[in-house]
Amino acid sequence: MLDFVQQLVSGVALGCVYGLIALGFVLVYKATEVVNFAQGDLMMLGGFFAFTFIGMMGLNYWIGFAGAVAAMALFGMVAERVVVRPILGYPQFSIIMATIGLGYFLRSVAGMIWGTDDLKIDTPFSQGVLRMGSLVLAYDKLSVIAATMILCTLLWLFFNKTVLGTAMRASSENMLAAYYMGIPVKRVVSVVWAISAAVATCAGVLLAPITFIHSNVGLVLGLKAFPAAVLGGFGSIPGAVVGGVLIGVIESMAGFYLPEGWKDVAPYVVLLTVLLLKPEGLFGLHVRKKV
Template sequence: MGTDFLQYVISGITIGAIYAMVAIGYNIIYSVTEIINFAQGEFVMLGGLFAVFFAGTLHLPLYLAFICAVAVAGCLGLAMDRFIIGRARESSVLSLIIITIAVSILLKGSAMLAWGKDPYSLPAFSSGGPIMVAGAAIQPQALWITGICALVVIGLTLFFRKSVYGQAMLACANNPQAARLVGIPVRYMVFLSFILSAAIGAAAGVIITPVSMMEYERGALLGLKGFGAAAFGGLGQFFGALVAGLILGLAESFCAGYLSSGYKDAVALVLLLMVLFLKPEGLFGNREAARLKKF
């Protein structure tokens, strides 16, 4: 019984870390622009598939493939803002959100044409079998996933709290006009937010591909779960996203383990609904601040 419990915890944390990273991607763009970028899941998918391309087709070493995939996704994020979102800058936030849905369909379709419908896999980052802890198996890749996720959360929190650029990015969201008046280049900050969020999404995609493989249609569901985590933790809250992602992953894992795995996907949606009914600003969100936001 104890072994099983431990196993559920381990798989819950692994998948939760992924949800957290997707949620963080939503948060970055939201923090700066108030846009909820529904193409976030597709960047996860593209990250994984590009890593497969660089490592499998071009035979680059895995760490280079990781960097290249993240860089390519970052460029795509930039292009998405520069050529699509940026052109509709004057529209309402709602229209922009709908545009992101269109972009996600476009990315998914292009990925299907480029890679076909088959799933692809990557070798694990470090070789070796699972590590056994009290009878429960931990895959080395799971350690990579949680480690990279923790690094991203800590790094971003520091970036937004301590660095001038991070502060500038937040200022753009709070009041773009005022930010411009004090000399912050708002356009560049928005670019930066799209690059960052696409890159983090892609990194999440690369690190799960060795465990769960990647195919063109994987993005939508991961994006949905990640959005659930983002809303649950409070939109714009990085620490909240981490906690909410882990709760979501653990809840799913326990549901599959102790209830029925058939209800697993419902868990995310039920949690999301409960949050929206009971605490619309999310677990760590600020009620006052939430009231001022459009979404």
């Protein structure tokens, strides 16, 4: 039973990271109907920025965290303006290839600047543990879960209680109608990319105490976060987080209880099963389009 609880907490913590990356996929898709396959690499770059501020420059953890989030929010706006906006309206394949190319570019630049070694960020929670009898839970994993809950709450408040958040939801429902209603759609899309990059950075910083940051970590986790977004319903913000947690828990349990090799396969088996039964995902809406 203790092993089960520890694996459950580990899976939820890792799943929260998947969920935050998946959240970035969903935010961009809802605003522009673009699948940003560089989302995992934005997480990787944000983690490297945080390592630079905290590990190399010696800044306070929270200041370095905030600095990395701010820097990546700005980078997200620049990436949208330079890479995506010029080809909006072109076939979706062109935009997808542009985001894939952006991911390759970011991985190459990260490898040249920070090298290929695994890097780790020390946090205020790195060393502590919570003991409940024979059960021992690491604070770094609990902090990831708590931070994800706080971040999701803040995003919910932003999208539902602010004027800008309402404008974003309106743009995601019908971009043309939002434009005719006077909403600055291009500016809204830029802000969505900024938020997406900032959320990815939070995932990267939260991931650092659990595993390590390296130039290919974004590709690996992005390939797991994308199925999480699909599992939850590609367009559902709560679904992205729930999908990420499910993928993380299934992966953790499979790695502990099933033979070697099932850890990476089991989440995709569950994903395919869910999609066969409910193609729109767990929280997605069934939409019919006339062609």
